[in-house]
Amino acid sequence: MDELHQLKIGFIGAGNMAFGIAQGILKSDEVVPSNVIVSAPSKNNFPRFQVMGVAVTHSNEEVVQRSRLVFLAVKPHFVSTVLNSVSKHVTPQHILVSMAAGITLETLEQLLPGGLCVMRMMPNLPCMLQEGAMLLACGAGASQETGALLKNLLSPCGLVEVGPEAWIDAHTGLSGSGVAFVYVFAEALADGAVKMGMPCALAQRIAAQTILGAGLLLRDAGKHPAQLRAEVCTPGGTTAYGLHALEKGGLRAATVDAVEAATERARELGRK
Numbered sequence: 217m218d219e220l221h222q223l224k225i226g227f228i229g230a231g232n233m234a235f236g237i238a239q240g241i242l243k244s245d246e247v248v249p250s251n252v253i254v255s256a257p258s259k260n261n262f263p264r265f266q267v268m269g270v271a272v273t274h275s276n277e278e279v280v281q282r283s284r285l286v287f288l289a290v291k292p293h294f295v296s297t298v299l300n301s302v303s304k305h306v307t308p309q310h311i312l313v314s315m316a317a318g319i320t321l322e323t324l325e326q327l328l329p330g331g332l333c334v335m336r337m338m339p340n341l342p343c344m345l346q347e348g349a350m351l352l353a354c355g356a357g358a359s360q361e362t363g364a365l366l367k368n369l370l371s372p373c374g375l376v377e378v379g380p381e382a383w384i385d386a387h388t389g390l391s392g393s394g395v396a397f398v399y400v401f402a403e404a405l406a407d408g409a410v411k412m413g414m415p416c417a418l419a420q421r422i423a424a425q426t427i428l429g430a431g432l433l434l435r436d437a438g439k440h441p442a443q444l445r446a447e448v449c450t451p452g453g454t455t456a457y458g459l460h461a462l463e464k465g466g467l468r469a470a471t472v473d474a475v476e477a478a479t480e481r482a483r484e485l486g487r488k
């Protein structure tokens with residue numbers, strides 16, 4: 217664990233995802249806040265990093281020069297500009313990890329000097345609560361040890377899986393974007409109860425707890441979702457009637473379509 221204590225970590229981009237990952241990794245005591253630095257053109261997002269003891273700068277070059285592990289946490293359309301401006305400071309000692317949706321390892325490697333250690337990761341917002349779901353993919357220059365180091369570093373942020381790059385875009389649809397799909401379902405659940413006369417704030421609290429409880433049970437009970445659904449469903453009871461309405465509304469097909477559309481959009485972003 218000494219390796220993590222000493223690791224100098226930088227984030228280029230100070231937005232929601234950089235904050236989520238920084239917050240997650242700092243919740244374990246293995247990373248030292250003063251070893252972490254974050255950059256962005258505007259200082260608007262700096263206070264929430266400064267509160268954690270993380271250094272802030274407007275200079276992406278400074279992040280690269282002061283870090284061994286650099287997370288690229290800007291929107292996909294800024295990736296090439298950012299890498300063009302910092303590439304001369306990137307050395308074989310660096311590990312560069314992009315979380316930009318769609319941007320391929322091939323593109324990243326083309327934008328950097330040859331033979332460097334480049335990786336992709338696709339996180340999701342609950343990383344900030346240590347309940348994220350991440351998939352990592354290693355570029356040709358990334359060793360198994362580096363993959364293991366990153367997995368170890370990120371494990372306080374939640375589930376960390378390693379897989380081929382070909383799965384990253386599907387993971388973006390399933391989980392990176394999937395979080396937002398769940399929020400739409402949460403809103404709709406609460407809207408239903410409000411329609412039936414429940415106060416809005418109470419309906420939202422109960423919807424959130426319902427999704428949390430269902431998720432924990434699904435993750436920890438070791439049962440297929442269809443089995444858990446059957447356990448809720450009394451023959452001739454309320455759930456069977458509600459599920460029929462969901463099926464008539466096309467929830468299942470719409471959800472498959474949503475994951476597919478987000479995956480295809482990630483692929484499209486990668487082609488630009």
Ligand SMILES: NC(=O)C1=CN([C@@H]2O[C@H](COP(=O)(O)OP(=O)(O)OC[C@H]3O[C@@H](n4cnc5c(N)ncnc54)[C@H](O)[C@@H]3O)[C@@H](O)[C@H]2O)C=CC1
Nearest residue numbers: 229230231232233256289290291292315316317339341392
């Ligand atoms: N928000 C999410 O739930 C997820 C986001 N991602 C990916 O994470 C990346 C970041 O997304 P968010 O944090 O949501 O975006 P964001 O808009 O919240 O943050 C982007 C940050 O980059 C900074 N920035 C813009 N131009 C820059 C430049 N030239 N140099 C340095 N910093 C610059 C912005 O000031 C901002 O702080 C994206 O590539 C996105 O695809 C991946 C998974 C989930």
Ligand SMILES: O=C(O)[C@@H]1CCC=N1
Nearest residue numbers: 317388391392393394
């Ligand atoms: O919407 C997006 O493009 C990013 C990637 C996954 C979640 N947010």
